[in-house]
Amino acid sequence: MRPIDHAPLAAWCGGNLALLAYWDGRPTEALEHVKAAQALATSGTAKLRLHSVAARTYAHLGMPEQVRYELEAAQQVDRDIRDDHHDDMGGEFGFxxxxxxxxxxxxxxxxxxxxxxxxxxxxxxxxxxxxxxxxxxxxxxxxxxxxxxxxxxxxxxxxxxxxxxxxxxxxxxxxxxxxxxxxxxxxxxxxxxxxxxxxxxxxxxxxxxxxxxxxxxxxxxxxxxxxxxxx
Missing domain, CATH: 1.25.40.10 (Tetratricopeptide repeat domain)
Structure with missing residues (x-):
């Protein structure tokens, strides 16, 4: 899932692929995208966004315990760890x-x-x-x-x-x-x-x-x- 050599941007794109998949009624595919993206995320903002996307994906699959797990993980991320994409650029790329x-x-x-x-x-x-x-x-x-x-x-x-x-x-x-x-x-x-x-x-x-x-x-x-x- 690394078409570009920039992990923060690749993680952000993976989250977007997950969003598009579950909007289109493909939550299982969305879960694959978000898991791959989570492996690339380093900053607190990136992790917060992907845990949130994962929770929404599990919700589309009707799995409340996994929703709870991802949302609890989102609360524990360290927002002081930054990257140049989600934090320094921010805007639409922030969360x-x-x-x-x-x-x-x-x-x-x-x-x-x-x-x-x-x-x-x-x-x-x-x-x-x-x-x-x-x-x-x-x-x-x-x-x-x-x-x-x-x-x-x-x-x-x-x-x-x-x-x-x-x-x-x-x-x-x-x-x-x-x-x-x-x-x-x-x-x-x-x-x-x-x-x-x-x-x-x-x-x-x-x-x-x-x-x-x-x-x-x-x-x-x-x-x-x-x-x-x-x-």
């Missing part, structure tokens, strides 16, 4: 603690563990909201918010989910990115479970999500394909 926490929440949602998903998504929100305004990622904040709402629904807490989604519905159409819309589709589906579907608040929230998604900037662009949730 912040709030992104890791958001990814953990998404992993727990995939295995339907609402309690742990609430904890992880709440942590992601606390981390991103603690940043200065100039460093805050609206994308991460809103996607973690949608994940938190879904986790609350899994726990049967409709009222909290309605309150949680309030800030999401304030977003302008051009801010309604694919990852957020995909998460909201999950929320919309959860609102149809027998325990919720006959409740007026669930019906109203479902219609609101549909209108919000319909009026997004992406829905107004013909021929533009949707993308899966980002890690």
């Amino acid at each position: 912040s603690p709030e992104r890791a926490a958001m990814s953990a929440g998404s992993s727990w949602l995939l295995v339907r563990d609402g309690g742990r998903a609430v904890d992880a998504s709440s942590q992601a929100l606390n981390l991103v909201r603690a940043r200065p305004a100039t460093e805050k990622s609206v994308k991460v904040e809103m996607e973690a918010t949608a994940d938190l709402a879904l986790a609350q629904l899994l726990n049967g807490d409709l009222e909290s989910a309605v309150t949680t989604l309030g800030p999401v519905f304030q977003l302008l159409p051009e801010q309604r990115v694919d990852g957020l819309l995909a998460r909201l589709r999950g929320v919309r589906t959860q609102l149809t479970v027998p325990a919720l579907q006959r409740r007026r608040e669930a019906s109203e929230l479902g219609h609101y999500i549909e209108s919000f998604s319909r009026d997004s900037a992406r829905s107004t662009l013909p021929g533009v394909p949707g993308l899966e949730i980002e890690n």
Whole structure:
């Protein structure tokens, strides 16, 4: 898995191959990519990202114990060990603690563990909201918010989910990115479970999500394909 002689970049590319594989419904192949990439990772950021990708991959395979193992390993990485790709270059190649926490929440949602998903998504929100305004990622904040709402629904807490989604519905159409819309589709589906579907608040929230998604900037662009949730 070393088409280039640069281990940090090769590790990052391996993580991306894993993401593409599980988005395309090939989680077993994704696991092969992420394991190969983990053998190349040296920095704390690289390891954090790959443990997070591995957790998500195991979640797609329905293996909660392996999810827990990878997320615990992610918490133990040494972020002081850096590399020139994930840390010095950063940007899209970086992987912040709030992104890791958001990814953990998404992993727990995939295995339907609402309690742990609430904890992880709440942590992601606390981390991103603690940043200065100039460093805050609206994308991460809103996607973690949608994940938190879904986790609350899994726990049967409709009222909290309605309150949680309030800030999401304030977003302008051009801010309604694919990852957020995909998460909201999950929320919309959860609102149809027998325990919720006959409740007026669930019906109203479902219609609101549909209108919000319909009026997004992406829905107004013909021929533009949707993308899966980002890690």
